[in-house]
Amino acid sequence: MDDFLRANRLNWDNRAELHATDTTGSYRIAAVLGGGSSLHALEAGEIGDIAGKDIVHLQCHIGLDTLSLRHLGAASVTGLDFSPAAIAAARGFAAKAGTEARFVEASVYDAAEALGQTYDMVFVTWGAINWLPDIFRWAKVVASLLRPGGRLYLLEGHPMMNQLEARDGHLDIEFGWRTPLADPLAFDDVQTYTGDERALSHTRCYEWIHPLSDIVNALLQAGLSLDFLNEHEVVVWKAFPFVVETGEDQFELPAGMPRIPMSFSLGATKRA
16 A cells, blocks of 8 residues: 555655646646635635634645635635645745745645644545545544534545546546555556646556545544535546536536536535
């Protein structure tokens, strides 16, 4: 297992270096440095009132969404990521933006010990839990970070979409609906997902597909109550070559193709 996670960290160190100097506009760096937000319409419309809340952003990558939460009214924000390159970039962006934020380098599984405090909200979005082998252990970490009555907001690519590969203008089922812990999916992406043409030097990475039932049951077993579960026909990156852009960084399958859920979101509250 350590070999899988080590490869992922090298891959994400590499991606962080590219994303922190992003020229595609995908990360909305200029907006955040100007005191604005990098959040997409989907998450911005679902997270609810965060004014005065203490928020931790797990797997925060280069910290732009973390800073955005502070700009949107959070009392305090903390970002955690296992990539030292990502954390260095996040701290650099915070300094440039003049935004108070705490960034901690640690595995998400070690978050409780690394952070040493609890929060009003745990925020997790877009390409996070697919990098984690054990979703039940993750849910326990989320619960440990929340104060009684605290909320989780999770927004992710849908596991059904993650099973599919595009071939000859259509979608085929390529992967099983639940990835075994010790047998992850292995990928060697030459470039990152933003459209940046620069090559990755550490291409190998490993992922796990977690069914919705496992995600929900993991949170329930960890002591959270489900507030909502939404499925969406949109995603915020070009998941397949033939998706069409229907809004700012919002992509859907083209007309005439059967509709599938491309992403999902859920809210959950820690029981007192």
